[in-house]
Amino acid sequence: MDKFKTKKEFASFVKNANGIQLKKCGFGTFQKYLKSDKETHYLKPGQVHYLIPGTFYNLIPVWMRVVDINGIKKSFRKGFSKDLAFGCLSYGVIK
Numbered sequence: 882m883d884k885f886k887t888k889k890e891f892a893s894f895v896k897n898a899n900g901i902q903l904k905k906c907g908f909g910t911f912q913k914y915l916k917s918d919k920e921t922h923y924l925k926p927g928q929v930h931y932l933i934p935g936t937f938y939n940l941i942p943v944w945m946r947v948v949d950i951n952g953i954k955k956s957f958r959k960g961f962s963k964d965l966a967f968g969c970l971s972y973g974v975i976k
Contacts, residue, residue, distance in 0.1 A: 891940040900929055900976055907934035909969035911950055929976055932969035947972040
């Protein structure tokens with residue numbers, strides 16, 4: 882996808898975009914956290930978990946903080962799962 886030329890540009894877009902902009906770029910939504918062994922996070926009222934489209938996997942910088950579908954926050958690193966569900970990765974950002 883030609884929308885973003887650099888990882889920094891992609892990260893800046895994700896940080897500053899609203900939900901409508903994210904959805905237009907193909908981000909999916911996940912609105913319920915599951916309980917995990919390490920941490921438990923719950924969405925606050927009005928928050929949405931936006932899942933990153935798989936097409937952007939190679940644009941995610943290693944320092945970017947993501948939240949997986951179990952609610953665990955961590956810095957992205959190469960080697961994270963590339964498995965897709967409905968075109969999206971199993972991690973993203975909360976807005």
